Amino acid sequence: MRLRPAVLDAALIALSATEVWATRSMGGSLSLAVACTATAALLVRRRFPLLAFAATLPALSLGYVWLAPMAALYQVASGGTGRTAPDANGSTRSRPRVTPRMWVIGGCAAAVAVVSFVPWPWLGTIDWEPAPTILALLLSALLATAPTALGLLSSSRRELAARLAELAASREREARLAAEQAVVQERARLAREMHDTVAHHISLIAVQSGALEVTARSQEARDAAGAVRELSRDALDELRRMVGLLRLPVTNASGSSDPADTAGRAAPAGPGLAELPALLATAGPTVRGRVDAGGCPAPVGHAAYRIVQESLTNVRKHATGAETEVDVRLTGGRLLVSVRNGPPGERPGPLLPSGGHGLAGLRERAAQLGGTLDAGAQPDGGFLVRAVLPAA
Structure with missing residues (x-):
């Protein structure tokens, strides 16, 4: 039981017991036993509200024990109303209809009004003058309607809170679907372009x-023309693969909306460690390399290939003719990738376009796999790119 309901129940039972103690001299031992029973019934009012309510009605007939019957009636009324029915579209904002629950609540309220108004024999002589009678009617109506109204209000607040939570969840789902649709449309546009x-x-x-x-x-x-043709063909193959990845659905079979995860499950990762020797062979006579890594996961091998490829491209752009060393090896469950070039040669190469996003993309690749990538200038005027990728 949560702390707040437990505290409220304890306070209510204490107040009811105080009422019984204060009115103990108004009746005999039987009346005291009936009043104590009504107070004890409050212990089960949450689990058995109708049983607790029925146990408090005899105490209400005494004419001076009111708190326990009112608390039991409140519990019956606050248990739920079911005042609306779904329409054909599933909406609950249709016209109110009477449900069995409402009949129960109305019957309990009527029982409180009747029991508190009837002149029971043990109450002694009853004055039927107009003024006392009217006051008795008003008191009976108050004892019946006040707990019922408060209980229905509490039930309505809970229903409203549940509806608001459902609405918030629905809006969150709609926003997520809208975001996924926007991603799908943008990926399709990029694929077309x-x-x-x-x-x-x-x-x-x-x-x-x-x-x-x-x-x-x-x-x-x-x-030279043949080399250009081969590179163009390889670029077309890579481009077709990327267009295929962009055409994949955003949500994968596991329910994730991560495009990278979807792409990794639905298509091969692309060139990896096995293709690195060929890449180094076509890089030119100034590039020397060593590849000593096997058994790495395909995404890790693909990331290593892209790191070496982009690093060699940067050497050709910014340090034409520089001596370059490539080292890819597996050490202690980690794949170490190092591309180091010396200072540029005496003859600068042609200026090539650069978007300035290459190293940032490499860092993102390494981070997605849980690795790191560092890049920076060296004291001799060269440049070093070093990545550490988890290979387990």
Whole structure:
């Protein structure tokens, strides 16, 4: 039992016992026993409200014990009303209808009014003059209506609180659904834009490089065109995979609305540790690397691949011709990824566009897996990217 109801019950029983003690001299031993029974009945008024109410009616007929019957009537009335019925649409704001519960409450109130007004033989001589009779009627009406009205008010407040909580939960569900719909629409828009614009341009690059590979006169030009064509094809494959991920539903089978989790369950993670040697081989003669890690989860291997890929791209952008060392190894249940480059070469490379989001994206990848990523300049003028990813 919660503390507040227990305190209220104890206070009510104490008040009822005080009333019995104060009126103990108004009747005999039988009347005292009846009054004590009414007070004891309040102990079970929450669990058996009708039984407790019936046990207090004899005390009410004594004419001077009122508190216990009024408390029992209040409990009956506050137990719930069921005053409205759902309409065809399931709404409860339709017209009120009389329910069995209302009949019970009305019957109990009528019983209190009748028992408190009837001139029982043990009450002695009754004065039927108009003034005393009217006062007796008013008292009976007050004893019956006041507890009933307060009980119905308490029941209505509880019902209102429950409805408000239900409404708040419904609005929260609607807001969550609206947010999910917005995410789905935005993902679909991004997928369309990537397919219709980026994929189109990369396809043109692949076609033009293929034509150049066939028509070029020198072997060096043909090799460069072939490399561009292969890279364009790989980029198209990656782009198609990303468009497929964006087209996946937001909510996965487990009920989660995490797109990353959904994508990870519904599609392969992409290139991983097995593809790192090929990536290093195509990076150029100034890149040396060591990959000594096996058995890592696919998402961890994919994150390591993207970290190395983005780091090498940054070297080509900002430190053309710099000596670069790549080290990927598994140590103590953690995958260590390190990409270190020296100062840029004497001949600067062409300026390439940069959005400035590469390192931020790498940090987000590492954080999603529970790892860390640090990047910063080195004293010799180079740059170091170091990531620690959980491999267990």
